[in-house]
């Protein structure tokens with residue numbers, strides 16, 4: 001029952017729904033205090049028609065009754081409570097997580113200790129009923145746990161993360177917005193399909209919901225209908241086609257109930273009409289300040305058209321459901337074969353197919369996009385690598401350029417010094433050198449033997465002739481030059497080479513001096529020789 005809803009007890013008076021089910025304080029059964037879901041308790045025996053095979057989590061849709069195997073009964077310890085969703089007339093709903101697989105579910109806690117026998121029967125019927133209803137638009141029942149220590153039954157169900165329709169209607173009412181017509185049709189078609197499952201059961205036992213209202217229509221994350229809260233539904237055997245008890249929401253009460261007739265399948269159809277009307281208009285079709293006025297309106301079918309924004313087709317089908325005459329009101333099959341509904345159903349099918357094709361296309365687009373993103377990332381990384389490689393190369397290039405410049409400078413210097421040294425040595429070459437032959441061995445050193453093969457002269461600064469054996473310029477490759485060790489070795493080698501060159505130059509200078517001195521000595525000797533010769537001639541003359 002929705003909070004705030006009132007149960008019509010007598011014409012003109014209303015009482016809160018809780019009072020219908022809350023008995024005068026019944027004694028709590030504290031005799032048993034163990035928690036399980038199969039033991040022979042006042043609840044357990046009735047809940048389970050076969051105590052040895054406790055009805056277990058019938059999670060798998062494909063699991064047939066005959067194939068159902070006994071399983072370890074669930075216990076409260078198998079779940080973690082995440083939080084409370086809300087409380088209704090019969091208990092509190094909590095969001096829970098199943099420990100073994102993390103599945104999010106809901107349990108409805110209902111205290112049965114204070115219930116009367118008939119209420120307990122009703123609860124038993126609810127749980128047994130829930131087990132049997134397996135439909136994509138009906139809230140799935142999973143399991144139940146009885147905690148005898150606090151006389152509470154926990155009914156474990158599917159969690160509907162879209163909330164319930166009453167919340168959606170209130171939100172739209174608050175915001176002054178209307179729900180889309182397509183959404184209303186979707187609700188109509190899916191609710192009809194869920195009701196068909198209840199009204200036309202294979203075992204021949206129709207299940208009447210009895211409390212169809214927006215608060216009992218849950219939505220999943222895709223806004224699909226999940227018909228829930230069968231708390232007050234009863235199993236109706238076909239042979240007794242009228243159930244006498246009235247339970248439900250007064251605004252949705254059908255004319256036959258107002259006229260004290262029994263609740264039947266068509267009463268559910270009326271309630272569905274009221275609910276669809278409310279989804280469109282955001283308020284129920286029949287409203288009044290007291291029960292008498294409400295009853296009158298219901299009995300004559302006095303309601304306004306749904307807002308003009310909605311199609312005539314929708315208005316027509318809602319009017320059919322809100323037909324005061326039970327016989328003329330369509331059954332669930334009649335709704336399903338109504339031309340308007342069929343037309344709409346086909347349109348929805350087409351839309352759904354297009355959407356799923358669209359979503360498949362979108363999926364492939366997404367995966368394509370993902371693939372592209374991955375490739376882009378790879379390319380980006382490669383580009384980064386290349387850039388850093390390029391930077392490295394630029395540095396190496398710069399280093400090589402510097403080295404080459406230095407080498408050129410050094411080679412220029414070397415050539416300049418070589419020219420200088422050649423100048424020095426050339427000034428001591430020629431006749432003078434011949435003159436020195438035999439005078440001092442060191443003076444003839446370095447002079448080429450005319451018969452010996454000509455010494456190869458290379459002007460290539462890297463040529464091996466211009467380097468000491470261990471100083472081949474060929475060793476100074478670009479790569480070698482770039483290594484730190486080799487660079488320092490190279491500089492120290494050049495320094496050695498400079499020193500040697502200086503020594504050589506000094507030696508040559510000294511030799512030049514000595515040559516000069518020897519030349520003047522020769523001149524002196526020549527003069528002396530000439531003088532002696534003259535003197536000798538004079539002496540001969542005098543003789």
Ligand SMILES: Nc1ncnc2c1ncn2[C@@H]1O[C@H](COP(=O)(O)OP(=O)(O)OP(=O)(O)O)[C@@H](O)[C@H]1O
Nearest residue numbers: 001002003085086087088089093106158159160164
């Ligand atoms: N399976 C479910 N998934 C998600 N929320 C749920 C589920 N079942 C119930 N609820 C939410 O839990 C709250 C309590 O629900 P409950 O059925 O106990 O009470 P109610 O329907 O509000 O009132 P009443 O039972 O009196 O009709 C509600 O807000 C309802 O929307």
